[in-house]
Structures are given as C-alpha cells and as structure tokens.
Amino acid sequence: MSSVPNDTRAIKDILSSMDVQDYDPQVVLQLWEFVHNYASEVLDRASSYAKHANRSENINEQDIKLAIKNHVEMNFQKIPPNPFLFKLAQERNSLPLRIPRGKYGIILPEDDNTTIKPNYSIITKPPKKKKKSKKKRINKTQTENQPQQQQQQQQQNTLNNQNEMEIEKDN
Amino acid sequence: MLNLEKLINYRVMKYLENNQMYGTLNTFENETSLTRLTNNQRIERYNLVELILFDPQKLLDPQFYFNSYQSLKNWINTSLKLFQDELRVLLYPIFLHCYFDLIEKQKNERALEFFHKFKHDHLEKFPTELGLLQSITTKRQMETNNFATTTRSKKFNIILSSHSFELYFTFLQEMELDLLNKITYKYLNIRVISSNELRRYKIVDDNDETEGEKLALMTGETFEEIFSINSQKIEWGLLKNCIEDRVNEKRERELFEKKERILAITRKRKRTKAKQFVFQEPLNRTNSLIPAPKLTIQENNRRIEELSLSIDAGENNLPSICMFTLFNSQNKVNSVDISKDSRYITIGCSDSSVRYWDLTKQLEKKKSKKTNKKPDFSKVMHGHQGEVYSVKISPLNHSFVSVSQDGTARLWSFETDHCLSIYNGHNFPIWDVDFSPFGYYFVTGSMDKTAMLWSTDSERPHRLFVGHLSDVDCVKFHPNSNYVATGSSDRTVRLWSLSDGKCVRIFADMKGHKSGITSLAFSPDGQLLASGDEDGVICLWDIGKSMRIRKFNSHDNYITCMDFSVLNGNILASGSVDNTVKIWNVELARKNPIDIQRSKILKHKFQNVLLKTFPTKNTPVLHLGFSMRNILHASGVMTSDIPNNQEF
Numbered sequence: 001m002s003s004v005p006n007d008t009r010a011i012k013d014i015l016s017s018m019d020v021q022d023y024d025p026q027v028v029l030q031l032w033e034f035v036h037n038y039a040s041e042v043l044d045r046a047s048s049y050a051k052h053a054n055r056s057e058n059i060n061e062q063d064i065k066l067a068i069k070n071h072v073e074m075n076f077q078k079i080p081p082n083p084f085l086f087k088l089a090q091e092r093n094s095l096p097l098r099i100p101r102g103k104y105g106i107i108l109p110e111d112d113n114t115t116i117k118p119n120y121s122i123i124t125k126p127p128k129k130k131k132k133s134k135k136k137r138i139n140k141t142q143t144e145n146q147p148q149q150q151q152q153q154q155q156q157n158t159l160n161n162q163n164e165m166e167i168e169k170d171n
Numbered sequence: 172m173l174n175l176e177k178l179i180n181y182r183v184m185k186y187l188e189n190n191q192m193y194g195t196l197n198t199f200e201n202e203t204s205l206t207r208l209t210n211n212q213r214i215e216r217y218n219l220v221e222l223i224l225f226d227p228q229k230l231l232d233p234q235f236y237f238n239s240y241q242s243l244k245n246w247i248n249t250s251l252k253l254f255q256d257e258l259r260v261l262l263y264p265i266f267l268h269c270y271f272d273l274i275e276k277q278k279n280e281r282a283l284e285f286f287h288k289f290k291h292d293h294l295e296k297f298p299t300e301l302g303l304l305q306s307i308t309t310k311r312q313m314e315t316n317n318f319a320t321t322t323r324s325k326k327f328n329i330i331l332s333s334h335s336f337e338l339y340f341t342f343l344q345e346m347e348l349d350l351l352n353k354i355t356y357k358y359l360n361i362r363v364i365s366s367n368e369l370r371r372y373k374i375v376d377d378n379d380e381t382e383g384e385k386l387a388l389m390t391g392e393t394f395e396e397i398f399s400i401n402s403q404k405i406e407w408g409l410l411k412n413c414i415e416d417r418v419n420e421k422r423e424r425e426l427f428e429k430k431e432r433i434l435a436i437t438r439k440r441k442r443t444k445a446k447q448f449v450f451q452e453p454l455n456r457t458n459s460l461i462p463a464p465k466l467t468i469q470e471n472n473r474r475i476e477e478l479s480l481s482i483d484a485g486e487n488n489l490p491s492i493c494m495f496t497l498f499n500s501q502n503k504v505n506s507v508d509i510s511k512d513s514r515y516i517t518i519g520c521s522d523s524s525v526r527y528w529d530l531t532k533q534l535e536k537k538k539s540k541k542t543n544k545k546p547d548f549s550k551v552m553h554g555h556q557g558e559v560y561s562v563k564i565s566p567l568n569h570s571f572v573s574v575s576q577d578g579t580a581r582l583w584s585f586e587t588d589h590c591l592s593i594y595n596g597h598n599f600p601i602w603d604v605d606f607s608p609f610g611y612y613f614v615t616g617s618m619d620k621t622a623m624l625w626s627t628d629s630e631r632p633h634r635l636f637v638g639h640l641s642d643v644d645c646v647k648f649h650p651n652s653n654y655v656a657t658g659s660s661d662r663t664v665r666l667w668s669l670s671d672g673k674c675v676r677i678f679a680d681m682k683g684h685k686s687g688i689t690s691l692a693f694s695p696d697g698q699l700l701a702s703g704d705e706d707g708v709i710c711l712w713d714i715g716k717s718m719r720i721r722k723f724n725s726h727d728n729y730i731t732c733m734d735f736s737v738l739n740g741n742i743l744a745s746g747s748v749d750n751t752v753k754i755w756n757v758e759l760a761r762k763n764p765i766d767i768q769r770s771k772i773l774k775h776k777f778q779n780v781l782l783k784t785f786p787t788k789n790t791p792v793l794h795l796g797f798s799m800r801n802i803l804h805a806s807g808v809m810t811s812d813i814p815n816n817q818e819f
Binding site: 097115 | 621670
C-alpha cells in the first residue's frame with residue numbers, strides 16, 4: 001500500500017478531485033515533472049529576490065508572490081476579460097473596411113507579410129575583363145567553340161547585369 | 172406618524188447592534204427611551220434595501236445556505252406541476268451563487284459539502300459547468316478564474332409567468348429566506364410576462380418528450396438589451412443581381428416561352444398580342460455593405476450555368492449523396508472540406524499537416540503497372556505548429572485557408588502547393604474558419620471568445636466580434652456576405668454585421684440549445700439559420716423575426732456539419748458523430764412554425780419533418796455540403812471500435 005510515493009499519491013488525489021477517472025499512468029509522471037519544474041523555477045527566482053533584498057536566502061511569501069507574478073504567470077496566458085476585449089473591438093471596428101489591394105485572382109498582402117517573398121539574394125562576381133592574351137591562346141581547334149564561348153560570355157554578362165539590378169532592388 | 176418614528180428608531184438600533192457599536196447604542200437608547208428588541212419580537216420588513224443594509228448575523232452562518240436551498244428545493248418539488256417547470260429553472264443559478272458565496276466568505280469545507288450534497292440535481296443538465304466549479308475552491312481562485320468572474324458579474328435571464336413569480340416571492344417572504352431573496356435580487360434577471368405571452372414561448376419540439384425542459388441561460392445582456400438588439404432591422408435578403416435570381420429568371424423565361432409556343436397557335440386565330448416576359452426580382456434584395464472584389468464575368472457565368480443544371484431537391488426528390496470515406500485516419504483527421512464544384516477535397520490533420528486531393532487530376536496521370544489503377548493525386552503540406560482544426564476552400568477555387576491550435580490561419584495555394592500567407596491575431600487555438608461566398612473575406616472563431624474578420628490581403632484583422640461568454644466554436648457567412656453568424660459554448664448564436672462589427676441578433680432561448688453550438692448553416696435565401704449542438708439538437712431560427720421556428724431532435728450525438736440544398740433550400744442535411752446523415756424537410760418546417768395549440772389539433776395529420784436517415788458504416792460524418800448541382804457531398808473518417816490503447 002505504501003509502495004506508492006507520496007508525490008504520486010498527491011497527484012492522483014488531485015486528478016480524482018477534478019473528477020478525472022480515466023487516465024494513462026504516464027499522465028501522473030508527466031504532471032509530477034511539470035509540478036517539479038514549476039515549483040523549482042518559482043523557488044529559484046524567489047531565492048534570488050530574497051538575496052537581492054539582503055535576506056540571505058530566507059524566502060518570504062512576498063518573494064514567491066513576486067516570482068510568480070513576474071515570470072511564471074506569463075507562461076500561462078489567461079483569456080482576456082470581456083471589458084478589455086470590448087475596448088479593443090471598439091477601436092478596431094471603428095476603422096472603415098479597406099478597399100482590396102487588387103481586383104482579380106488571389107489577392108495577397110504586401111510582400112513582407114507573405115511567405116512567398118524570396119528569402120535569398122544572389123552574390124555575383126564582378127564581370128571579367130576580356131583579355132586579348134587569352135584569345136590568342138585559343139587553339140585553332142577551338143575556333144568552332146569560340147562563337148559559342150563568346151555567346152556564353154555575353155549571356156553571363158547580361159545575367160550579371162540582371163543580378164546586379166536585383167541586388168539593387170533588395171537593398 | 173408615531174409608529175413610523177418608532178420603526179425608524181428600532182431599525183437604527185438594530186443597525187447599531189449588528190455593527191457592534193454598543194456605546195452609541197446605549198446613548199441612543201437613553202435618548203429615545205426605547206429598549207432593544209429581543210430576538211422574539213420581529214419588525215416587518217418593507218423593502219429589500221433594508222434587508223441588504225441590516226444583514227443579520229444568521230446570514231453569515233453557512234448552515235443557513237444549506238437550509239434555504241433545501242427548503243426551496245422541497246417547495247419546488249411539491250408545488251403544482253404547472254409552475255414546477257418554470258421554478259425549477261431557478262434552482263441552478265441559486266445553487267451556483269450559494270456555492271460562490273460560501274467560498275467568498277472563506278468557508279471552504281462547508282462550500283465543498285454544499286457542492287457534493289446538491290450537485291446531483293444539476294449533474295445531467297450542466298456537467299461541464301459543474302466540472303469547472305469543482306476546480307474553484309478558494310477565494311483567490313474565484314478572482315482569477317474566468318468562469319467565476321463572468322458568472323458573478325453577469326446576470327441570468329429568466330422568464331416567469333406572473334403566477335409563478337408571485338408564488339416564489341411570497342414563499343421567500345413567508346419562510347424569511349432573506350438569503351435567497353438577496354441572491355435573486357443580485358444575480359437573477361427575472362422577467363415577468365402574462366400567461367398569454369407565455370403560450371407563445373411554448374414552441375413544441377419535435378420528438379421531445381420533456382417538453383417543459385428549460386435551462387437557465389446567461390448571455391451577458393439584460394432582457395431589454397437583447398430585445399433592442401433583436402429588433403434592429405437587418406437586410407437578410409440576397410444581393411442584387413445574384414446568381415440565384417439569374418438562374419430563376421432563366422428558368423421562368425424557359426417556362427414562359429414554352430407556354431407562349433402553345434398559346435401561339437390560339438393567338439393566331441384570335442389575333443391577340445404576345446405578352447412580354449418580365450422577371451420579378453424578389454423585394455428583399457440588398458446591396459453589399461462591404462468593399463470586396465467582384466466576381467469576374469466568366470466566374471459569374473460559370474456559376475449561373477452550374478446552378479441552372481442543378482436538380483431541385485425536395486420532399487419527393489431526395490438528393491443523391493456522394494460520400495468520401497477516409498481510411499487509416501482515426502483520431503488523425505480533424506476537418507474535411509470539399510469544393511462546390513467537386514474538384515478539390517482538403518483535410519486538416521491533428522499532426523499539423525494539411526492535405527488536398529484534386530479529383531480531376533487523377534484522370535490525367537498514367538495507370539500504374541502493378542495494379543492497373545490510377546493513383547490519386549494528393550499533396551501534403553506542412554507549416555502549422557499545432558493541430559489543424561478546420562479547413563475551408565475559397566469559393567474561387569484557387570486556394571484554401573486552414574486554422575490551427577497555434578492560433579494562426581494560413582492560406583495555401585492549389586497551383587503552387589505551398590503556403591502563401593500567414594494571419595496572426597489570435598493568441599489561442601482557432602476552432603473554425605469560413606470563407607465569404609465571394610471569396611476574399613474569411614472569419615475565424617477562436618477560444619478567446621472572439622471571432623475576427625480577415626481578408627486574404629490583410630496583415631491584421633479587420634473586425635473583432637466580441638460578445639460571447641465562452642469560446643466561439645463555429646462561424647458561418649450569410650449568403651449576402653454582409654453578416655456572420657457565430658455559435659459558442661455558451662449555448663447562444665449571435666449574428667454580426669461586417670460593416671461595423673456590431674451584434675445584430677442574439678439567438679438565446681432557454682428551451683433552445685442545452686449544450687454548446689457546434690455547427691451552423693444558412694438557407695440559400697438568407698432567411699433561416701440552422702444551428703446544431705453537442706446533444707444532437709438542431710434549432711431553426713428566422714433571422715428577420717429573430718425567433719426560433721423549429722427544433723429538430725433526432726440525432727444522438729454531436730452534430731458536426733449541416734447544409735441546406737441549393738437554390739430553394741427545401742432540404743436540410745445534417746451529419747453527426749452518431750454515424751448518420753439525416754435529411755429534414757425545411758419547406759414543411761417553414762409552413763408550420765407551430766405553437767402548442769395547433770399541434771394538439773393537427774397531431775394526427777402531423778407529418779414528420781425528418782425525411783430520411785442514412786446510416787454510415789461506423790463513420791462519423793465530418794463534412795456535408797451541397798455542390799452547385801445539388802448533389803450532397805459527405806465525408807467522414809472510418810473509425811474502429813478498438814479503443815486507443817489497443818491499437819497496433
């Protein structure tokens with residue numbers, strides 16, 4: 001009977017007081033871990049407050065209240081109460097509805113707020129200067145490839161220009 | 172005169188005695204030469220203000236709470252049946268506030284005793300509320316708990332006939348149950364109506380044996396406020412030049428031309444002039460109150476064409492149902508949506524992914540060699556950080572929106588197969604989303620008791636619909652896109668205007684829904700609103716007159732989805748977790764919004780409003796929707812009876 005540790009018995013009691021009859025045995029362990037984490041965090045912060053107040057780690061009720069208020073309560077967000085929501089609603093509902101940003105198709109927000117904005121930019125090398133010596137080195141067998149190479153170089157140049165333009169846009 | 176003075180003096184002495192100001196009391200006695208009254212001598216009480224001022228000692232005794240509640244309960248159970256039903260409604264609010272009072276006075280153990288002694292009276296009608304109450308055990312918890320603060324700040328709205336009202340208050344006076352008097356005054360909003368008016372409230376419920384069953388309801392507004400909200404005029408008609416009008420015009424023109432052709436033969440002889448065809452647009456057509464992009468001409472024409480090809484559904488012509496069953500997805504799929512042109516099926520899953528099928532694409536793909544069967548085209552998309560609770564395809568068929576537990580809504584594209592935009596606004600899980608019938612706008616309903624209006628190009632919500640006392644479980648756009656209906660766990664349905672965000676209707680009926688609303692549907696002409704709840708009860712409301720006209724009570728379990736048939740809305744289909752789809756005759760319901768007297772006379776001629784029940788094989792129905800051609804799409808997840816722990 002007493003093989004069940006006190007902590008698990010306490011958690012089982014809590015569960016039964018909340019009228020929860022059906023649960024996985026894992027749940028008790030998870031709840032225990034959660035309680036442990038919560039309590040230790042609160043006590044940690046409370047002790048640091050006590051230290052700050054030169055009370056040398058004798059934790060006060062005030063310290064614990066402060067610790068809960070400042071740190072732990074933020075993790076458990078409460079649903080805002082209705083009066084507060086009413087005020088928000090009044091503010092927002094008084095603005096007239098905007099005219100749509102487009103006429104047809106899928107109308108999306110400005111680029112910054114969508115996931116389709118390009119999240120990359122292209123780094124390019126500066127365009128290579130055409131050296132006359134290089135051309136002389138080209139063998140006669142490669143003369144056939146010359147026009148192709150020239151075309152490729154031209155394409156690269158135009159691409160570089162385009163990329164430069166894109167970078168400018170991003171900036 | 173003398174008597175009045177004496178009375179005043181006695182009251183002053185009593186007040187001093189209660190507040191233990193014995194010094195002043197002695198001097199007062201000496202100066203007025205009166206003696207203190209002993210407990211046996213009583214003064215008549217004239218008004219309630221005195222009662223609250225002179226809070227006698229015995230009110231602090233928790234035993235008094237037990238005794239008062241018990242005597243009230245006994246009295247109600249022994250009163251005439253005629254009044255019993257109405258008075259029983261009072262029992263729950265009084266129980267609730269007695270419990271809270273005891274906790275406020277920090278008598279925690281007695282409060283717990285009180286709770287456990289009397290909870291069985293209310294266990295079957297208010298199980299969730301009792302569960303919440305159990306978790307509130309100290310004064311501090313009362314101050315921070317949402318449920319406690321709302322119930323202590325808002326009043327319950329209760330309707331009583333004049334007889335029962337008189338009975339109740341005379342009982343309280345005779346038995347001197349000042350405590351209950353105080354609670355009634357502070358926390359209950361009792362409206363007394365004459366018995367004639369009360370008869371109007373007694374709308375007979377189909378298949379409902381417990382006719383007199385009423386539950387106390389809290390909406391946050393007083394009766395007068397509700398009445399003023401509900402008497403506002405709203406334009407519930409469809410928009411001018413809507414496709415329904417065009418289709419009806421087309422059909423009427425065809426009929427007219429047919430008749431003309433037949434009459435043309437006789438006309439030649441009589442030499443009378445041919446009549447011109449004039450289409451009578453129904454009078455309640457309205458303008459759109461919100462700026463929105465219009466449909467393209469092609470889209471408009473496409474819709475008109477599809478709609479004109481639809482087959483009218485009715486009593487004699489039940490719709491065909493096309494059911495899509497999802498396998499191997501038990502406890503994984505939360506929501507399904509099928510587009511109106513039957514092209515896309517999208518599902519939202521509990522592992523935060525979204526998946527869609529394109530039913531036309533599978534025809535183009537090559538057959539696989541092994542099975543000689545064409546593979547389905549489907550695409551899974553990830554992005555959400557929590558379970559996806561609802562998906563909705565845009566009526567323009569190019570994208571769909573999904574909402575999830577992480578409080579965001581995401582827009583996904585069919586063409587590029589990825590997420591286009593994220594809408595952040597709610598800090599709590601969003602339960603439901605609905606698109607406007609013309610695309611562009613959509614509304615989300617969340618756990619934070621609000622619904623928000625977004626457009627696909629908005630970074631922040633345009634409108635905040637605040638008013639519900641509990642989380643908003645379902646949202647639905649009106650066919651004219653000017654209004655939105657929201658249903659909540661507080662058992663009420665509200666109608667909001669998009670132009671100014673104000674609540675224009677509150678559908679809260681003590682005999683209406685007895686549990687949270689889970690599904691909504693508008694009739695295609697915009698006049699009726701159907702709402703389904705967790706117990707399987709469907710209420711049909713007339714929006715213009717803001718009253719409930721019928722109650723359909725056949726499902727056993729949670730109603731997940733409902734839809735009206737296209738164009739004339741004569742059929743309402745409802746799907747539920749009890750593995751059935753039921754077809755209801757709305758035409759009949761419209762003709763007979765019945766009251767108690769008529770039904771008694773016509774009971775033998777009473778046709779059943781339930782036309783047909785279609786049971787599925789162990790498949791709770793997740794989605795129902797009439798396509799443009801009036802074929803009912805249904806979808807569900809095949810569930811097995813094996814409980815979770817034993818699944819392989």
